[in-house]
Amino acid sequence: xxxxxxxxxxxxxxxxxxxxxxxxxxxxxxxxxxxxxxxxxxxxxxxxxxxxxxxxxxxxxxxxxxxxxxxxxxxxxxxxxxxxxxxxxxxxxxxxxxxxxxxxxxxxxxxxxxxxxxxxxxxxxxxxxxxxxxxxxxxxxxxxxxxxxxxxxxxxxxxxxxxxxxxxxxxxxxxxxxxxxxxxxxxxxxxxxxxxxxxxxxxxxxxxxxxxxxxxxxxxxxxxxxxxxxxxxxxxxxxxxxxxxxxxxxxxxxxxxxxxxxxxxxxxxxxxxxxxxxxxxxxxxxxxxxxxxxxxxxxxxxxxxxxxxxxxxxxxxxxxxxxxxxxxxxxxxxxxxxxxxxxxxxxxxxxxxxxxxxxxxxxxxxxxxxxxxxxxxxxxxxxxxxxxxxxxxxxxxxxxxxxxxxxxxxxxxxxxxxxxxxxxxxxx
Numbered sequence: 001x002x003x004x005x006x007x008x009x010x011x012x013x014x015x016x017x018x019x020x021x022x023x024x025x026x027x028x029x030x031x032x033x034x035x036x037x038x039x040x041x042x043x044x045x046x047x048x049x050x051x052x053x054x055x056x057x058x059x060x061x062x063x064x065x066x067x068x069x070x071x072x073x074x075x076x077x078x079x080x081x082x083x084x085x086x087x088x089x090x091x092x093x094x095x096x097x098x099x100x101x102x103x104x105x106x107x108x109x110x111x112x113x114x115x116x117x118x119x120x121x122x123x124x125x126x127x128x129x130x131x132x133x134x135x136x137x138x139x140x141x142x143x144x145x146x147x148x149x150x151x152x153x154x155x156x157x158x159x160x161x162x163x164x165x166x167x168x169x170x171x172x173x174x175x176x177x178x179x180x181x182x183x184x185x186x187x188x189x190x191x192x193x194x195x196x197x198x199x200x201x202x203x204x205x206x207x208x209x210x211x212x213x214x215x216x217x218x219x220x221x222x223x224x225x226x227x228x229x230x231x232x233x234x235x236x237x238x239x240x241x242x243x244x245x246x247x248x249x250x251x252x253x254x255x256x257x258x259x260x261x262x263x264x265x266x267x268x269x270x271x272x273x274x275x276x277x278x279x280x281x282x283x284x285x286x287x288x289x290x291x292x293x294x295x296x297x298x299x300x301x302x303x304x305x306x307x308x309x310x311x312x313x314x315x316x317x318x319x320x321x322x323x324x325x326x327x328x329x330x331x332x333x334x335x336x337x338x339x340x341x342x343x344x345x346x347x348x349x350x351x352x353x354x355x356x357x358x359x360x361x362x363x364x365x366x367x368x369x370x371x372x373x374x375x376x377x378x379x380x381x382x383x384x385x386x387x388x389x390x391x392x393x394x395x396x397x398x399x400x401x402x403x404x405x406x407x408x409x410x411x412x413x414x415x416x417x418x419x420x421x422x423x424x425x426x427x428x
Contacts, residue, residue, distance in 0.1 A: 034231075034412075039183045040183070041186050043178055048064065050395065053385040053386055055094040063395055063396075065399040075414070090129055093116065094117070097110070143160065144197075145218060148221055149173050151171060188232060194214055195240060195330060200245060233402055234344075238356055239359065248387060249288040251270055273321075274325065275326050286321055287321065289319075351405045354401075363375035369419060380424075381393050381425065399417045
């Protein structure tokens with residue numbers, strides 16, 4: 001099944017010429033400083049797993065930021081590092097979105113459904129091919145911070161279930177699984193989903209994790225990770241409203257698309273259903289989600305002939321829009337979560353990678369070694385086709401953010417990643 005995203009002014013950028021970019025990388029003698037990188041483990045959710053383009057697949061796993069960090073750590077005593085890769089014959093994993101055409105600036109995006117790693121389907125849920133080898137990358141798509149100590153969490157998350165055995169699925173907690181073997185250094189990027197699932201649903205599902213609950217759960221995770229003297233680095237929660245998922249479909253582009261049709265030439269307002277109150281005209285302060293475009297519902301009449309989104313009697317549903325009041329809620333929770341993360345990290349003398357600041361810096365538009373990066377959908381190189389997760393280039397930028405934080409805190413000189421080795425969005 002194919003879906004097409006339409007935007008006025010969407011530019012088709014190729015990455016021709018990137019091979020000629022000459023990266024500028026400082027050469028520093030690798031030193032481990034006062035940290036021990038013998039066994040590095042990475043905790044986190046989909047971002048840690050290498051999730052991209054709406055799915056988890058082998059290429060994304062190989063280009064995860066923990067894989068990049070671990071490769072660079074080898075020069076300062078880092079040991080082997082294993083990610084629970086999907087088998088080579090099932091390299092498309094869960095399936096993912098791919099760009100199949102770009103015609104006059106209009107992308108065609110299709111779902112990849114071949115060579116999947118699905119062993120069975122139970123109750124409409126795909127069970128993935130199990131992985132039984134060593135693991136150092138414990139990224140689990142979908143996990144929230146508050147799930148980390150839930151007994152039997154594998155029964156609720158098919159990405160975690162594939163790492164377990166039948167005997168342990170119903171009993172093992174994520175934290176017990178992660179800490180089953182000794183570790184000397186860790187990275188922790190848990191907590192994004194505690195607010196992202198609320199925001200990405202247009203605040204129509206999954207309430208944010210209460211602030212006090214978040215702080216307590218984070219403290220418990222860090223206490224366990226540092227209980228045997230290991231050092232580590234933690235990351236803050238990104239600005240979830242400043243990603244391609246929320247910055248592509250805008251009031252301006254919706255009106256332009258509607259006004260380009262004969263039936264919509266006189267349309268001046270798009271009506272939305274906010275989280276509370278009656279339907280109203282949208283403003284530039286409301287954020288629309290990327291699926292509003294891919295679901296292709298704008299302007300379609302209901303049973304009474306009222307066009308979708310063009311009349312307050314048939315407004316854009318709440319699931320497609322994060323209204324001004326809901327944005328304030330998201331920003332408030334992100335700020336509170338990040339205050340807790342920084343405070344707990346400081347109390348435990350850990351390095352902090354400020355993902356909020358880093359990703360906002362690049363989302364605003366920045367060139368790195370000649371490569372333009374921004375939050376723009378497709379041509380921005382940073383976000384993959386789901387508008388939320390990063391491209392390999394975006395993960396390389398993130399890996400360097402972690403490495404710089406580690407070096408600054410522990411006096412190490414882990415070499416940074418050469419970002420020119422990694423792609424942005426893959427063009428047909």
